[in-house]
Amino acid sequence: MHLIRQTASESLGKNEFLLSYKMVASLLIKIFSHEVDGRLQMKNWVLSERMNKNYAVLAFFFSITLLSACQRSESVKVNFNSGSHYIGEVQSEKKQGHGVFIWPNGARYEGGWKDDMQSGQGVFVDGAGAKYVGEWLAGKYHGDGVYTWPSGSQYRGQFQKGEKSGQGVFEWANGDKYTGQWKQNKLEGFGIKTWHSGKSYEGEFRSGQMHGMGKLKWPDLHSYEGGFKNNLADGDGIYRWPDKTYYQGSFAKGMKRGKGVQVWADGHRYEGDFMDDKRSGSGLMKWPDGRIYKGQFALDEISGVGEMSWLNAEKYSGEFLSGSPSGTGIYSWPDGAIYNGLFRKGLKSGKGKYNYSDGRSYEGEFKQDLPDGSGDYSWPSGERYLGEFKSGQKQGKGVFYWADGSRYEGQFSNDKINGKGLCYFGDSGEGCEFKDGVRMD
Template sequence: MKAAAEVLGNERGNEETFPAADMEEKPGGAESFGSSPESRFSSPERAAEALQGGSDSEEETRSQDIYQLPDITCLNIQTYEGATRDGRFHGEGVASFQGGHEYQGHFSEGLMDGPGTFTQADGVKYEGEFVWNVPSGQGTFTWPDGSTYVGEVYRGLRQGMGTYKCAKSGVSYRGQWHRGKRHGKGTVYYNEDKTSWYEGDWVMNEREGRGERGYPSGNVYIGEWRNNQRHGEGTMTWMKVEQQYVGNWQHGVQHGVGTHIWFLKRVNGSQYAQSNQYKGDFFEGRRHGKGTFYYAGGATYTGEWRSDKKHGQGKLTARSGRVFECEFDDDLLIASLNEDRAPTPLGAPPLLESDSSILGPHMALNIEGILDKIPERDRETERKQVECAVLSQHLELRLIFGFYSRLGRSYPPDNIFLLSRLQFWRLLKDCKVHHHGVTLAQMDRFIREEAGLTETHSPFTSMQLHEFLTGLVIVAYYIYRKDMASQKHCLAACLSRLMTDDILPNARNVKGFLFRRPELTAEALKNANRCWEIFDHFCRLYGAHRDLPSMTCRQLLWMFKDLRLFDHQLTTASLLELITAENGGCTKQPSCVELEIVFLEFFEVLLGCAELKFQQVPDALGQGLVQITSHSRTTENSPDVEAYEKQVEEKGNVQDMGDEEVQNQDLMSPQLAENFQEHEDVNISGTGPRDQVQSKSLAVQRFFNDCFFPAVDHHWLVTMQMEITQEVHDGKEFQCRENSS
């Protein structure tokens, strides 16, 4: 039970330092509505009170009298001036009634009928259409204080579409009415600043159905309502405390099954998790029943809850994967069912026993997929051996992880980084791991399949240290397993080979266009998100792997052709050189056109194009890479290249752009630090003076803003117009066939 208590002791702060799950917004009485019957001409104060749900109770509001328009048929006319016919008022006229009321407008057969204005003695005025002495049609109510209703009226009541505004309180409602009450779809603002509002369904003056409620604090509820209360499925977001609840509600509080999330205030790239979460049963606003709590530190608890506390039997899973069956009493750990130990309170947990993994939770490997390929009797030995191999290199691996996680990044407040997929790819390319006949896209696929990762190809997906180590073990296994003379301790041998031959000799010697010069990285990364959207779109258009966006070199050439980017400076041959510059295994460019590329390679090709089109930079790719200029091509007279250029030129434009949504991962967007700190240990050769840096930065800006992005926008616009034209044409053909048949 010591181990279980230690896990809970480490995570307890994450669970206890946040407000209770039943916290909700109750802003100054504006949450509930009075439902007093609204008749023909109610006072603006009472109308506003009904809309606001003031301090009075619902019963008190119902019992209050409201002003009504006197029945015109019961009024005695004192004077009349106007047209008559057959002794009756007929045509335009002005009538004065006993009590000081007045009507000016159209009469028909002695009745107010048609457009007119009726003014009560107390100043309440109706201007609009009348039908047989009754306001009906389009009209405007105006109260002495300036409050108004403009909209449809039926038999003296607000009915149909209309807008009510209270001059004193600033309350307003625009939407549907029925028999003088809000009914149907409508929006109400409870204050003049419009920071407190409700938009959605109404039933006889009450919020009922589906609607969105915004509060002055910025909190928002979106979901179902009944009797003016949150009831049914809904999502409540508390902005100031950064919490959210998604699930069932009953009578205004969380009740049923739902998920409560506590978002942590951490910058992108920090090692800390982004949220604590509870998923499970709620009862009257509290965690109660069966549920799972996902702690920010990586542990989880699944089991029984009572009044927001762990109570009963449950299962605690450490971040390393170790599972403890526990029993709790009022949040106190009283027994660990798979350990024979005395009860231990959570307040002072003892030290954690040694875990099944010798690496600890922060370095634990997720290699179950690979271990399944090994005979069961050897799996535990293989795990221990590869963990020992990792442990023997852990200092160097941590340094490499930290070095690459800082490329192109500013320093966060906690000085702790996560490695992005973009940086991980750069490490693999710097270490020439892709020279073993396995592309970065294939490596991503292996990692995804064996480690169960998602969104592997997203360039901004974060990797923690244990995920980084897991990725290296998986890559090493697929590259070197066939070279091993013995299958005994295969995983450890493969990892040691990868470290000795590839990682240690080459790591931290940064190449490529993106990260090699820190002073240019920030400018380049400003375009990363937009380029990722474009890459993802064309991958979905061209690629066969819909779940893992990828693009072949051939498809990249097609894209450049479709976007009309080729010219006398940027040719097919020079683009092929850019694509294959770091692929040491490709001696002939046309033989590499089917190789898959990931976003890093795509983005660095674009950066290479920027230098190629807007300035001649012979040292673009770094030490030992192919040099390219706009006037000198190493394969100018190559028949293979010329033949492939012709093939690309003959390829038609891609027209069917598809309609899939671009999925732009934003888990760790590039942080373009204005206070960027240069990495002194990056091997930078050929760094020019300040004006050369400015020239390169300007080249990047011009390429993306004046060339690449406009070309993409134009291509998408033309494609959309062509699709619309084709749809119209197909529709006409279909109509013709229907008519002929």
């Protein structure tokens, strides 16, 4: 009959002994003195054939008493070959009742036992100094308890089968704290976590991470409320900045992604597509000064095809790059002027046609917002210039037509006829010379 086993593994020795009738009395005394050697095992009672009847009856009575004592809960001290030892109650060869078990590494358990395993209330201190005080079942933490680490971190709450499961509070040594639900040693369900930095989260957790719906606040007054996945904003939510700027829309992997609306503290407003925290795709942007842009965005800038309008009725429709008209487009002014052509960095550049509000028109090449290169310039009076331009002025070779049909072919400079050329009146022509627009010959 094994009196004691260490939890699920250590068994008592298999030493066997025979009791003669002369040993029974002293053994019985030891039993009732709680000093039964836990390493001994009763195998047989052997009565000498020479034992008289009285001793036989007495020995039989003592043997029955011994067996009955072994079945009751008795206090014993047991030393194991491994160096562990147990002091406490036993019953039916197992640790049962209250007892203390000490391991060779210094770990110690004191509390209730059942069927050779910790059960009920108990205190366990491991060799490194970690401590558990609370309920046990079948050798594991189970029920309400407090586990304290050597670092100072502590968990207070419910356990199931040796793991933190249920409702509990975990306080880290650095000041972080979690209050909420647990499952298999991980944050799971609804909870509140605060960091020593001042950050806080209230919401759902899964597998130890913020996952589901929740609200995250930073000490500098930034905040996010909405969906989370793997500790990052994911799904629909709203992010607020300290200056009252906010974004409401879709998130993925902690960044603005998908459809959303961002409103800045100064009155700017954007509604449209986002990618990786930046405006990207189609959207509508409004400025406090009344400007409105509707079109494409890339890398947080106005880029692609779109339309910009101003409060004063200015309007541009066409291609944009990095926030400015670039490429082909049409720009109209409130006075009726219109430019249709190429732009570069917001300026007329390349081929285009500009109709002035007073009826003048220019069609040709532009550079830095001015006629530059070959072009055709006409006035409402009927005058016309075909030729070269430089920085907005007639410069180089060209032909000037007067309203009466006469013309000059020759050199121009400083926006005037300058130099020698040919003058035509009707079908006849002659050589002529001009200086600053005045004929000299």
